[in-house]
Amino acid sequence: MERHVELLNIECLGKPLKLEGSLAGWQQLFWDGQLVxxxxASSDGEGLKVHQFQLQSANQHSPIEIRLEVDVRWQxxxxxxxxxxDEQLLAQGQRTENDMARQAPPPHAQASKPGPLGLVSLLFKLFKSAKVIKVVLAGASIAAYSWLFSFQFALALLVCLMFHxxxxxRAMQYFGMKTKGIYLIPFMGGLALSDDKINTRWQxxxxxxxxPFFGLLLSLLALLIYHLTDNPFFAALSxxxxxxxxxxxxxxLPLDGGHALKSISFSQNRFMGLAICGAGLVLGVVLSYQLGLTLLGFLLAIGGLEIFMEWKQRLNSHLIPLDRYGQxxxxxxxxxxxxxxxxxxWHLAGSGDAMLGLPLQILKS
Incomplete structure (x- = not known):
């Protein structure tokens, strides 16, 4: 289902007045959950829009004329x-990208009485809430990487993945999003999940x-410990x-670098976004073929679908684009x-140790 951003949620005559919209200028106004x-959509998607409707108050015989003036600029x-x-000012104000990034996500609708499939889904959610799946996946990851390499390497890899x-x-929590935790997937890495949706490209x-930034901090910390202790384990970890x-x-896409690139490029215009993300997709196909990474090829298919959806829904996107400074x-x-x-x-490769120079050799290849 297509989702639009919640532009405004204020009180009007004791009940919530909510405005939803998209970059194309499409807007819908709801009072107490009813469309009023x-x-x-307009050609530029910006500018002043005036919503007018009537409400019947229980204390008055004649209807009240409500007028909401909204002036939106996207970048x-x-x-x-x-x-x-009735021409009397009730509220006025201004909202910026920071307000949009930190606004509380809309509450989830309550599900109806579950049928057989719903009961299965409920049991699955209870299973997840008991953290059993996380433990099982973590154990499976350790077993898989131990089988491929060694138990010590598997533990080190899981530390890297968990830190990443x-x-x-932490970024999700910074924006007030509810997180579901970290899931370790054998041979694929890890996933940090949230039930909430983002509102801006900056998010x-x-x-x-x-x-990757937390991963960089871990590498720098391990590098520091290596120089203090001369323990080659920390150099290899770094x-x-x-x-x-x-x-x-x-x-x-769907790697982290691809997501950052997508938000930057599609904030400029959809043609630039399609060209840059398409070039990234071609690069991924080349790497997948040359290195024999079948799994990466599977992920690229997901990334290609994501690029297509971004192109198709660019004008109706609910994500507020980055401005020039943000880009x-x-x-x-x-x-x-x-x-x-x-x-x-590069620094570790300069130590002269063949094992520590291996990451650089991989980059050169």
């Missing part, structure tokens, strides 16, 4: 509103890049973790993180 006004996002009742995913979790960038997070920053900050954050991870790998 709507506006069609940078700015919404000015003015609410009047915790970065995503997408921050949540995507905080995983280099391998840097390579893992650098791979995740490839500009390929530059996002691109700078991405490039600096990539450069720092490469720097860690």
């Amino acid at each position: 006004s709507q506006k069609a 940078p996002f700015l919404l000015d509103y003015c609410l009047l009742a 995913e915790y970065g995503h979790i 997408d960038v921050v949540i995507s890049l905080m995983g 280099g391998f973790n840097a390579l893992l997070n650098l791979f995740n920053l490839l500009p390929v 530059m900050v996002s691109a700078g954050w991405y490039l600096l993180t990539v450069a720092a991870l490469v720097g860690v790998i």
Whole structure:
């Protein structure tokens, strides 16, 4: 189901007045859950829109004329509103992108009485709430990586994955999103999940890049411990973790780098977004073929579908785009993180140890 952003939620005559809309200028106004006004999409999707409707108050015989004036600008996002009742001012104010990023997500609708499939779904949710699935997946991941490499390597890999995913979790919590925790998937890595949806492209960038950024912090910490103790384990941990997070920053959907690239490019225009994300998809196909990464090829199919949906729903997207400053900050954050991870790998390769130089050899290949 297509979702639109909640632009405004204020009180009107003791009941909630909620305005939903999209970048194309489409708007719907609800009073106490009932549709009272709507506006069609416009050519530029911005500018002043006036919603007018009548309400019948229990204390008055004649209906009350309600007027909501909304002036929206998308880049940078700015919404000015003015609410009047019979020409008397009830409320006025302004909303920015920060307000949109931190607004509480809409409550989930209550499900009807479950049938047989609903009961199965309920049992599955109870199963998840007991954290059994997380434990099972973590155990399966340790077993899988121990079978491929060693038990010690498996534990080190899980530490890297957990630290990376915790970065995503912290970013979600920063925006007030409810998190469902971290799920470790054998041979695929990990997933940080949330029930809530994002409202802005900036949220997408921050949540995507905080995983690799936390990975960078772990590599720097391990590198520091290595120089203090001369223990080669921490050097290997630093280099391998840097390579893992650098791979995740490839500009390929659905990797973290691909998500950051998608938000930056589609904030400019849909043609630029399609061209840049399409180039990332081609890069992913080349890497998948040359390195024989069948799993990456499967993920690329998901990424290709995501690019198509972004292109198709660009004008009706509920995500507030990045302004020019936000695009530059996002691109700078991405490039600096990539450069720092490469720097860690390059530094370790200079030690002369063949094992520590392996990540650099992989990059060169």
